[in-house]
Amino acid sequence: MDKVFLGIDVGSVSTNVVAINEKHEVLSKQYIRTNGQPLESVKTGIRNLRQDLEGKYTVSGVGATGSGRQLIGIMVGADVIKNEITAHATATIHYVPEANTIFEIGGQDSKIIFLNKGLITDFAMNTVCAAGTGSFLDHQAERLGIPIQQFGEYALRAKRKVRIAGRCTVFAESDMISKQQFGFSKEEIINGLCEALVRNYINNLGRGKKLKPPYVFQGGVAANVGIRAAFEKELGEEVRIPQYYDVMGALGAAILAKEALEHSGEKTKFRGFEAADIEFTPTSFECSGCSNLCEVIKVEIDGETAAMWGDKCAKWTNSVKAT
Amino acid sequence: MKVTFPYMGTTLVYKKLVEMLGHEAVSPPKPSQKTIDLGVKHSPEFACFPMKVIMGSYLEAVEKGAEVILTSGGHGPCRAGFYGEMHKRILQNLGYDVDVIVFDSIRRDFKSVVNNIKRLKGDNSWLKLWKILKLVYKMAYHVDELEMQLQTKRAYELQKGSCSRTWEKIQRLYETVYTEAELIQAHEQAQKWIAEIAIKEVPESQKIRIGIVGEIYVVMEPTVNMKMEETLGNLGCEVRRGHYLSHWIEHNIVPRPFSKSREHILLEKGEKYIEIQIGGHAKETMGHIVDYYDQGFDGIIHLMPFGCLPELVSQSIMPKLMEDTGMPVLTIALDEQTGLANNLTRVEAFLDLIRSSKNNKLSKVS
Numbered sequence: 058m059d060k061v062f063l064g065i066d067v068g069s070v071s072t073n074v075v076a077i078n079e080k081h082e083v084l085s086k087q088y089i090r091t092n093g094q095p096l097e098s099v100k101t102g103i104r105n106l107r108q109d110l111e112g113k114y115t116v117s118g119v120g121a122t123g124s125g126r127q128l129i130g131i132m133v134g135a136d137v138i139k140n141e142i143t144a145h146a147t148a149t150i151h152y153v154p155e156a157n158t159i160f161e162i163g164g165q166d167s168k169i170i171f172l173n174k175g176l177i178t179d180f181a182m183n184t185v186c187a188a189g190t191g192s193f194l195d196h197q198a199e200r201l202g203i204p205i206q207q208f209g210e211y212a213l214r215a216k217r218k219v220r221i222a223g224r225c226t227v228f229a230e231s232d233m234i235s236k237q238q239f240g241f242s243k244e245e246i247i248n249g250l251c252e253a254l255v256r257n258y259i260n261n262l263g264r265g266k267k268l269k270p271p272y273v274f275q276g277g278v279a280a281n282v283g284i285r286a287a288f289e290k291e292l293g294e295e296v297r298i299p300q301y302y303d304v305m306g307a308l309g310a311a312i313l314a315k316e317a318l319e320h321s322g323e324k325t326k327f328r329g330f331e332a333a334d335i336e337f338t339p340t341s342f343e344c345s346g347c348s349n350l351c352e353v354i355k356v357e358i359d360g361e362t363a364a365m366w367g368d369k370c371a372k373w374t375n376s377v378k379a380t
Numbered sequence: 381m382k383v384t385f386p387y388m389g390t391t392l393v394y395k396k397l398v399e400m401l402g403h404e405a406v407s408p409p410k411p412s413q414k415t416i417d418l419g420v421k422h423s424p425e426f427a428c429f430p431m432k433v434i435m436g437s438y439l440e441a442v443e444k445g446a447e448v449i450l451t452s453g454g455h456g457p458c459r460a461g462f463y464g465e466m467h468k469r470i471l472q473n474l475g476y477d478v479d480v481i482v483f484d485s486i487r488r489d490f491k492s493v494v495n496n497i498k499r500l501k502g503d504n505s506w507l508k509l510w511k512i513l514k515l516v517y518k519m520a521y522h523v524d525e526l527e528m529q530l531q532t533k534r535a536y537e538l539q540k541g542s543c544s545r546t547w548e549k550i551q552r553l554y555e556t557v558y559t560e561a562e563l564i565q566a567h568e569q570a571q572k573w574i575a576e577i578a579i580k581e582v583p584e585s586q587k588i589r590i591g592i593v594g595e596i597y598v599v600m601e602p603t604v605n606m607k608m609e610e611t612l613g614n615l616g617c618e619v620r621r622g623h624y625l626s627h628w629i630e631h632n633i634v635p636r637p638f639s640k641s642r643e644h645i646l647l648e649k650g651e652k653y654i655e656i657q658i659g660g661h662a663k664e665t666m667g668h669i670v671d672y673y674d675q676g677f678d679g680i681i682h683l684m685p686f687g688c689l690p691e692l693v694s695q696s697i698m699p700k701l702m703e704d705t706g707m708p709v710l711t712i713a714l715d716e717q718t719g720l721a722n723n724l725t726r727v728e729a730f731l732d733l734i735r736s737s738k739n740n741k742l743s744k745v746s
Contacts, residue, residue, distance in 0.1 A: 142729035176740055177733045266699045
């Protein structure tokens with residue numbers, strides 16, 4: 058049976074699960090809304106994957122990334138648990154090797170990653186606010202009463218230019234209302250929003266750094282043709298969107314797992330597709346050992362403590378390794 | 381007098397100085413969430429993070445009975461130079477009758493420093509004062525040097541947390557030191573403890589050295605910078621800080637008519653990027669980075685309070701510096717809204733960046 062490597066990216070808005078073969082070809086990809094339940098969405102993803110893969114392939118490595126990476130990593134038995142910046146860049150380096158700048162816009166965070174000859178040289182993440190991310194667009198689409206999937210096409214139909222203040226979601230909204238009163242159409246306002254988001258993104262994350270083409274645009278928001286057009290207009294260059302733009306983080310995690318295991322020669326720690334059915338309970342408690350009052354997270358699998366973290370002195374973390 | 385001071389890094393040295401001059405030292409508790417909440421509540425919203433945390437520390441100290449606050453001034457246009465006065469007024473408006481003694485650099489305002497010293501000196505003879513200052517300076521120097529050893533060892537410790545526990549033990553040990561002889565004994569004991577920490581062997585080519593630079597308070601006080609030193613140490617990095625107390629004393633207080641202080645040399649190194657003192661520690665920040673580059677460090681973590689004017693200037697020079705030197709720099713702005721998880725992601729990614737470029741260089745050489 059051929060080997061496959063799994064990558065799991067647990068984000069705030071979506072949970073992505075992918076399977077790749079040794080040539081980095083994508084065999085299966087799941088894009089699931091997290092809906093505030095990372096554990097359940099990963100279980101769903103693994104069940105779907107099982108239908109696609111079981112009997113045909115053996116899982117030889119698993120990587121986890123995203124904001125829920127630690128918890129999920131323990132649940133499935135991941136070989137590599139990596140931050141999403143490294144994961145995203147790894148995927149881009151493999152699928153678009155000539156890229157020099159990556160724009161990644163997800164649900165609640167956005168990143169810019171600078172590459173040079175297949176190495177990360179610098180990166181930045183949004184710091185203060187979400188006014189440059191998918192949630193901002195989601196919210197505005199809802200307010201205008203159009204489905205987010207059609208948001209981009211609306212922007213492309215705009216005939217006139219209108220400038221919307223994009224620094225902050227709340228102020229953008231007041232500005233939109235007044236621009237509607239000036240008689241601008243929905244299309245024009247949406248186009249203005251796309252441009253505001255791009256302007257905000259480049260000001261906030263670019264911060265005077267030189268942006269070098271070729272540009273790659275990935276993350277859930279890359280599906281929005283309006284944003285892509287706004288980027289191209291702002292930069293005066295083509296912006297490429299990779300084929301699997303929406304699951305790049307998960308792909309990166311899978312590649313990292315493959316590389317790590319090839320390097321170490323070890324066997325995967327994957328718990329098997331049954332991981333979707335095990336009883337897995339995370340709890341937390343406040344440690345009263347000292348004045349730090351750390352919030353310690355404890356994970357139990359079938360009633361047995363599998364991992365603990367969150368304590369500054371490592372008292373609890375070490376206690377698990379010993380047993 | 382019941383004297384207190386800001387909580388910045390280890391308070392051991394200030395405490396010792398105050399005690400040996402015959403005053404009662406009222407150390408504020410280590411900054412906690414409570415300190416921050418208290419400080420934020422009583423400070424202007426636009427003030428920077430150090431001002432707010434120190435405000436909280438003072439409030440906790442006056443609650444414990446402190447009558448006099450001992451603090452350092454600032455130089456240049458940085459707002460910190462004004463904070464002594466602001467803290468005093470806020471405390472007085474809240475009904476606390478406290479006095480604030482602000483020490484500026486002796487090279488800048490000789491008279492006020494002498495007056496402040498006279499006040500603190502009380503009935504002690506000048507000779508005794510000299511002896512105390514000498515002992516305290518030596519102690520600061522020892523403690524910093526021991527801390528540096530731990531900052532290196534933490535990267536390789538076998539049992540997580542053993543370096544931090546030793547550091548706590550050393551600080552308690554030095555609290556009992558009052559004479560030169562005891563100082564030497566304590567140093568020997570501390571060295572023994574450090575030697576006992578079990579470490580793993582890591583080949584030289586895999587070692588990673590990170591310098592932490594930026595505004596002095598957020599660099600030196602671990603409880604407000606997400607324990608950056610420990611975090612990096614636990615991720616396998618050797619760490620050095622841009623600021624150590626003994627360096628500060630050496631630069632600002634020790635008379636030096638003929639030679640240049642270490643800080644002075646560092647400042648000159650930064651002149652390529654910022655020619656003049658623009659306040660705060662912006663010029664030092666650039667100097668420290670150039671110095672770490674010269675020493676062959678692998679990366680820089682640049683910490684600043686959110687909205688800190690001098691450090692915003694240095695932040696905007698970083699792209700040029702990074703281009704010139706190829707040294708990776710990660711800037712992190714800190715304040716009471718800082719999210720831990722988000723910044724941890726950045727630090728991890730930053731270390732991945734450093735490791736991969738290091739390995740890449742190695743494979744090209746061989």
